[in-house]
Amino acid sequence: ITSWAHIPQGPPDAILGVTEAFKKDSHPKKMNLGVGAYRDDAGKPYVLNAVQKAEKKIVEDKLNKEYLPITGLPSFTKEAATLAYGADSEPLQEGRIAITQSISGTGGLRIAGEFLSRFYPHNKKIYLPIPTWGNHNAVFKSSGLETEQYRYFKKSTNGLDFEGFLEDIQNAPRNSIFMIHACAHNPTGVDPTPAQWDELSKVIKGRGHFPLFDMAYQGFASGDTNHDAYAIRKFVADGHRIALTQSFAKNMGLYGERVGTFSIISESLKEKAAIESQIKLIIRPMYSNPPINGARIVSYVLSDPALYKEWLGEVKLMADRIITMRNKLKYHLVEDFGSKYSWDHITNQIGMFCYSGLNPEQVDRLIKEYHVYLTKDGRISIAGISSSNVKYLAEAIHEVTR
Ligand code: PLP
Numbered sequence: 317i318t319s320w321a322h323i324p325q326g327p328p329d330a331i332l333g334v335t336e337a338f339k340k341d342s343h344p345k346k347m348n349l350g351v352g353a354y355r356d357d358a359g360k361p362y363v364l365n366a367v368q369k370a371e372k373k374i375v376e377d378k379l380n381k382e383y384l385p386i387t388g389l390p391s392f393t394k395e396a397a398t399l400a401y402g403a404d405s406e407p408l409q410e411g412r413i414a415i416t417q418s419i420s421g422t423g424g425l426r427i428a429g430e431f432l433s434r435f436y437p438h439n440k441k442i443y444l445p446i447p448t449w450g451n452h453n454a455v456f457k458s459s460g461l462e463t464e465q466y467r468y469f470k471k472s473t474n475g476l477d478f479e480g481f482l483e484d485i486q487n488a489p490r491n492s493i494f495m496i497h498a499c500a501h502n503p504t505g506v507d508p509t510p511a512q513w514d515e516l517s518k519v520i521k522g523r524g525h526f527p528l529f530d531m532a533y534q535g536f537a538s539g540d541t542n543h544d545a546y547a548i549r550k551f552v553a554d555g556h557r558i559a560l561t562q563s564f565a566k567n568m569g570l571y572g573e574r575v576g577t578f579s580i581i582s583e584s585l586k587e588k589a590a591i592e593s594q595i596k597l598i599i600r601p602m603y604s605n606p607p608i609n610g611a612r613i614v615s616y617v618l619s620d621p622a623l624y625k626e627w628l629g630e631v632k633l634m635a636d637r638i639i640t641m642r643n644k645l646k647y648h649l650v651e652d653f654g655s656k657y658s659w660d661h662i663t664n665q666i667g668m669f670c671y672s673g674l675n676p677e678q679v680d681r682l683i684k685e686y687h688v689y690l691t692k693d694g695r696i697s698i699a700g701i702s703s704s705n706v707k708y709l710a711e712a713i714h715e716v717t718r
Contacts (some may be wrong), residue, residue, distance in 0.1 A: 330450060331450065335348060341687050347688045347701070349689060359700075362569055364568060367570065367627075373616055384417070386600055388416055388417020389611040391619065392614055392615040393417055395619055399562075400534065400577075401549065406552075412583070413580070414580050414592045415577055416592075422576075424561030425455045425530060425578075426458070427578040427595065428561055430459045430598045431591075432461060432526075433461050438493075439489060440460070442493040442494075443495065466484035467480030469504045469671065476508055478512055485516070488525065493528060494520060494527050496516075498529040498531035499666075501667070502532065503691075504665065505665030507537065507666055513546060517556065531562050535567045535628070535635065536634065536667060537666045538635060539634075539639075541567070548560060557582065560580070561579075562577045568614060575610030638698045639663075641698050648711070649710045652707065652710065653711060670696040671693070688709060688712050
C-alpha cells in the first residue's frame with residue numbers, strides 16, 4: 317500500500333483562519349472584519365437585484381447546458397472587455413484584444429502567469445507591490461515565474477510610497493513584468509491619483525516594462541466603473557500593450573460563480589490569433605472549458621440596458637455604504653472617543669479594505685478582548701462593518717491604541 321506519511325501538514329490560510337476563529341466565538345458583539353466579501357448594513361451577504369433578474373431571465377429562456385468554447389462565452393467576453401477598456405478603446409475597436417473567460421480573477425491571474433512563463437520574451441520575473449493580495453505570490457510562483465517586490469505603501473503616512481514605487485520601476489532591469497492593482501489596492505486601499513497614474517505610465521514605458529493589471533474591484537472603489545478603469549485606459553491610450561485580469565466576484569457579487577477574464581493587447585490580428593491559440597493550449601489541459609452560469613449572468617446584465625443601469629446603481633450603493641462606514645468609523649474615533657491619532661487614512665483609502673496601521677499586538681487585543689476578528693497585518697474589511705456596530709468598533713480600536 318502507498319504511504320502518504322511523508323507529507324508534512326501545510327499551514328492554514330491566513331484569511332480563512334480568521335473566519336474559523338470568528339465562528340467559534342459566541343460573544344454577541346463579535347465582528348468578522350477578515351473576509352473580503354460585501355455585506356449589507358444588516359451584515360448579510362447581498363445578491364444584487366440586477367443579478368436576480370438576469371437569473372430569472374436565464375431560467376425563462378430555457379437555455380441548454382452544453383459546454384462553452386475553451387475561451388468561454390463570447391457574448392460575455394465581449395461585454396467584459398468593453399466594460400474594462402471602454403467602448404472607444406482603439407485596440408478594442410480594431411479587434412486586437414485577445415481575451416478569454418477565466419475562473420474568476422484568480423483563474424485569470426493563473427492563466428496570465430502561465431502565459432508569461434511560457435512566452436514572455438524577457439526576464440521571467442514578476443514585480444509585485446509590498447504588500448499585495450496574499451495569493452499573488454503563490455499564483456505566479458505556481459506558474460513558474462520568479463517573484464520580486466516593489467515599494468508601494470508608506471507606513472509613516474498610511475498612504476502611497478510614490479517615490480519608492482518610481483525608484484523601483486527605474487531600478488528594475490529593462491523589460492521587467494510589473495503586476496499592478498488597477499484600483500482599490502488590496503490590502504491597503506491606497507491607489508495612485510490620476511496624475512500619479514500618468515507619471516507611472518510614462519516611467520514604466522520609458523523602462524520598457526510590461527504591465528499586468530489585476531482589476532478585481534472595477535466600480536467597487538469609487539462607485540463608478542469608468543473612474544475605476546482610469547489606470548488601464550490611460551496606459552492603453554499611452555500605447556502600452558497591457559495584460560489584464562478582471563473579476564466579477566465583488567462588483568457583481570458573483571463570488572462563488574467564479575467569473576472573470578484574462579486579456580492581452582496584441583499588435584495585429586495575426587498576433588492576436590496566435591496568442592488566442594496558445595491561451596487555448598494553456599486552458600485545455602487545466603480545466604478544459606469554463607463554467608457557464610456566471611458568464612451568462614454577467615452577459616445578461618451588461619447587454620440589457622435596463623439591467624445594466626440597475627447594476628451601476630447597485631455598484632454605487634455598495635461603494636457608498638463602504639464610504640459611509642469609513643466616515644463613521646473615523647468620526648467616532650476622533651469626535652466621540654477623542655483619539656489622539658490621525659485617522660485620515662481611513663477615509664483617504666478606498667475600496668473594501670482599510671489598512672489600519674494597527675500592529676499585531678493591537679490586533680491580538682481586538683480579537684481577545686473585543687471579539688473583533690481581522691488579519692494580523694491590521695487589515696479591516698470595511699464591508700464587515702454596519703451602522704449598528706461601527707461605534708463599538710471605534711471604541712475597541714480607541715482602547716487598544718490609547
Ligand atoms: N485580485 C485581488 C487584488 C483580490 O483582492 C482578489 C480577491 O480577493 C482577487 C484578485 C481574486 O478574486 P476572485 O478569484 O474571487 O475573483
